[in-house]
Amino acid sequence: xxxxxxQRTARLKCDRPExxxxxxxxxxMGATTEATRKxxxxxxxxxxxxxxxxxxxxxxxxxxxxxCIPVSSFMLCLFEVRTES
Numbered sequence: 001x002x003x004x005x006x007q008r009t010a011r012l013k014c015d016r017p018e019x020x021x022x023x024x025x026x027x028x029m030g031a032t033t034e035a036t037r038k039x040x041x042x043x044x045x046x047x048x049x050x051x052x053x054x055x056x057x058x059x060x061x062x063x064x065x066x067x068c069i070p071v072s073s074f075m076l077c078l079f080e081v082r083t084e085s
Contacts (some may be wrong), residue, residue: 001009011020
């Protein structure tokens with residue numbers, strides 16, 4: 001009998017097969033829970049990163065519309081007034 005078979009036989013004699021099955025299920029559930037937790041953390045991190053990029057772009061566009069367009073229009077008006085005089 002090989003070493004692995006001897007260990008398996010000893011485990012089966014000492015522990016009931018249902019207990020071993022339950023331990024395996026719990027280990028698999030723990031691995032699944034851990035993987036899910038890591039996936040959720042990654043998704044939150046990516047959403048936060050992309051949301052902040054989009055938010056900064058929107059703020060930049062808003063500043064451009066509020067400040068730059070009226071200022072450039074005012075400068076054009078001044079330039080037209082000076083050239084007509």
